Amino acid sequence: MNLFTRSVAEGVRLAARHYRLSVLLWITLFVSSSLALRPLSGLVRAVDGSPFGERLLAGWDGDAFVGMLAGIQEGLGPAFAAIPAGILLFALLSLVLSTGILRTLQQGLVQGSMRRAVIEGVALFPKTFGAFFRFGVGTAAWLLLVAGLPAWILYELPGKDAPPNNGFTNAAILWGVLAALAVFLVRRARFDVARALLAQNAASTGRGASRLAGRRVAGARVAAAAIVLFWLIVVAILQTVFTRLGVAMNPQTNAGTTGLVVVRQIGFLLVAFAHVAQLGSLSAFERLRRPVPTPLPRLASPG
Amino acid sequence: MKTRLLRHSIWIALTAAAPLFALDAPRKLVDYDIRVTLDPATKTLTGAQTLKWTNPAPEPVSELRFHLYWNAFRNNRSTFFKESGGQLRDDQADTEGGWGRIDLTKVQIGGADVLARGRFDSPDDGNPDDRTVWVLPLETPVGPGETVTLTMDWISKVPKVYARAGYVRDYFFIGQWFPKIGVYEPAGMRRRKTSGWNCHQYHANSEFYANFGDYHVSITVPEKFVVASAGTWTGETKQGDKKTLRYELANVHDFAWAADPRFVVSESVWDPARDLPAAEIERAARTLGRSKEDLLRGMRPVKISVYGQPDHKPQLHRYHDAQKWSLTWLGLWAFPYPYEHISIVDPPEDGIGSGGMEYQTLYTGGTSRFFNSGPLVGMKFLEVVTVHEYGHGYWYGMVASNEFEESWMDEGINTFTEWEIVDRRWKYDLEFPLGLGFSTRGVMVPSVAKKQEPDPIVQSSWGYVSGGSYGNNSYFRSGAVIEQMRRLMGEERFFRGLRAYAERWRYDHPTSEDFFDAILSQAEEPAIIRGLIDQTFYGRGFFDVRVSSASTTRAEDFVGFDDTRKAVGFDETAGKKKSRDPDDKGRRFVSAVRVIRDGEIGVPTDVLLTFENGQTLTRPLAAGNRWLRLVVESSSKLARVEVDPAHKLLLDRNPMNNLKRLEADRSPSAARKVSTYLKHGLDIVLSSLWSAF
């Protein structure tokens, strides 16, 4: 097995063993979005007293949906204010938990893993944030340099009098998209590896972890990017399948709506699982890329 | 019943009589013979024309008035520039070097030079710097019915395109480009009291108005240019590296063309024998009360030419498709398209200022390469603009209203037909994955119903308080009010009215009241529609129907003495009320409902009461009543009350208050379902963050 398949297989194994961590992530998702939508749900209640209710119950009706939005328009501004707050809360929770999850995975403890992931994540957060900051700034810089700048040059090259959408502009768009994807995949792999290093105290600062991660990824960039890409595709498939399923359900009764919630949330639980598995994969990748290979008794021993 | 039948037969007689007034061909008052040369290097047009103008009035006319439209782009003192601020729709003027102009170099009548006699005038705003209206006093007035012949030479600098006409690189869109005579309106025409010229300045939001006639146009361009022109191509000659193309177009009031070496030409034919769906013919015949033969009379094959940009190649077939369906719909529901061809110019993305503009037998569309393929292919902007601009071939083109003075008449009626044509074919013009979608009608109507407009709809195009008010009133508000008329009148009556308008005013110049007359002639209760017109086209009225209150309580059992002096429901000697029947047998409920209509517009509607046992009760709220109070005793609890259950009241300012659900209502909650899907949407956004970091 090569680096890619070994890392991915190990990630799946770890995520399955620590399935509670996926549940933990899913809870943060459910709670964050529920809180963010509380004011909006209250507002939407008016639809039951409007002529749009029956039409929306029947299935997608664009005109009725717009009519409903126009009807509650005045309240939408304040109600939407909670959504950015919810997104921020969720992002913060995800960041805190990511390193905690990595440490829990690495230590192999199954009992009390949820509690453990939270405690360790909080303890490691300052360092995690340091690595996140470097990930953000570094990615932005590389995107500008590798994707943005060449694309801009290509775009401007033909001059002002060139017709729109010529060969250069097409190449600029293509280059921009592909280069941005490549930069993201490598940088994201490096960020995951940095967190894995922080989780095992292999670096004392986020900056140090990020540097060390750079060394681990260097020389195996393709494999690292492939791992991230693989999980990106898995998530995209999961989201598509479950969203389609949810739309197809189109419940017409209150019980049906409850059923829809259950089915769709299973999808999000699986997405959470994929996230844990990705972290596990990159953690395994880091181990396999260590300059002096060391056996991994804890991880290898059956629990 | 009988009186109704009688009235009905009068309507039939009237409808049958209407086409008698209609014209099969326009009265031709102008004849233009134009020779023009485009020099792409200097962006100049050199033109010469022979214009024959006939005085339609019973009195002599002692001056002629001309539009010199391109002088709107002459400098930043023109009325057009001042009103637009150098920006129209989404495009910005190039104030560095993009100015344009038109200068007459020679004007002769009967061989005598008369150019020096002319002067500029600004009849609308008195702007001393505007050069868009040129007045030529005549030595000899043109007598009634007489024709005067003018030869005119001119030189134009093509403006950099931002408002309808102009150039970008070597794409040229040439509209409103020649010295064009105004309209001399005899008393009575368009309901005017006294005769006079109708020749307005070029305003930011104003479009056009002219007499019908014939055009003979020769266009000279460098060899490599592809020319897209109105009219029928009749021949071509070559002189060195230049070519001259000749076009003929009869029975129109405008002529536009475009040139670009990069045009990709694609052609197709709409053939009524093949492209008219039987079901649509059937539907139109039934609704309009006409025989199929009657509807198909005059239908002819129409050649469709699309002059596309190379970067839009994957989309060009969509122009043909939308054009064919528009030919079908308008041909059946208004009248057959009489010209033998239609040209569609697809402007380049850096010349989009010329996009979405109507001329006769030629119009401009517009799209972006991002709709070629990928996630945005469901955005049907190309189809909508095609349907819209072709629709103008009727509402402004053949039914030639005055776009300067009554901008709603072309844009509003056209918005209504555009919405209908799009809805019938695609339902949603903004299509998203998962079957989600929106229609422009669905998006615009609620906002129109809610918003208090500052202006009545009927207004000159420069008379609105702002560009926003012009746009909203001329397009969406009038479109929505016409749609409201349709829902109040019903399909048959409304579409017969629209058809009567189209047929009567084909090749003629209607006013707002002519449209209303045609519609009202078909209305069952004209007073209601007239009230709607007065409050919207001439006012700023609105309406809001609402269920003000609804309750249901257990009916009190009879208590007291009955007619036989017997004590019922109480114990006379003990002075005590008897307790209720423990079985609750035969219990009755009293339900009280109040429905109120706010606002000035009186519209009739229904109030639907639904009881717990499924029984329903419908009561009308008449147009003349502002409220309805109902008290109903029944064996079942009232579950819900709905006003306008058939959803006919499109312009209801607040439809959210049209329904009251009581405790007994067991119907499922749409709010819960909507909230659930909204949550899933946010869950998708949030969980995607895991993929990001």
Ligand SMILES: [Zn+2]
């Ligand atoms: Zn229009």
